[in-house]
Amino acid sequence: MTYGAEGWTIKKKQEKKINSTEMWFYRRLLRISWRERRTDQSILEELNEERKLLNYIKKRKLTFFGHTCRSKCTLMKNILQGRMEGKRQRGRPRINYFDNIKSWTQMTTREIYDVILERDVWRQMVHEAVRAANVLGNDAG
Secondary structure: OOOOHHHOOOOHHHHHHHHHHHHHHHHHHHOOOHHHOOOHHHHHHHHOOOOOHHHHHHHHHHHHHHHHHHOOOHHHHHHHHOOOOOOOOOOOOOOOHHHHHHHHHOOOHHHHHHHHOOHHHHHHHHHHHHHHHHHHHHHHO
């Protein structure tokens, strides 16, 4: 299900679909019908679990981004970091790959590129970003 997740641009609607799919898996595991009208929180408490799928995707994406930015392959770096020439389209700008990275790490572009160069620091940053997303996800549910 998460094949190629490192390259996904995740929007709010897709986050909601990923979370609902994960809960559907848990409901199938417990053989709970949708007609029972149980809350997601009660199912997670019964399994003694947390939502993990979206955090797994975030971790894979952040580690892949750090790996590609440190690599010597310039084509991949140019694709991830590059900008399109020409005029932008009218309306609200679309969420892009790097917008996800900035929102999950709560850092500016310059800070991200400074931290990526040090592998151990970036690994710690990824761990903190995923842990923070897990805490926020549990508060919202």
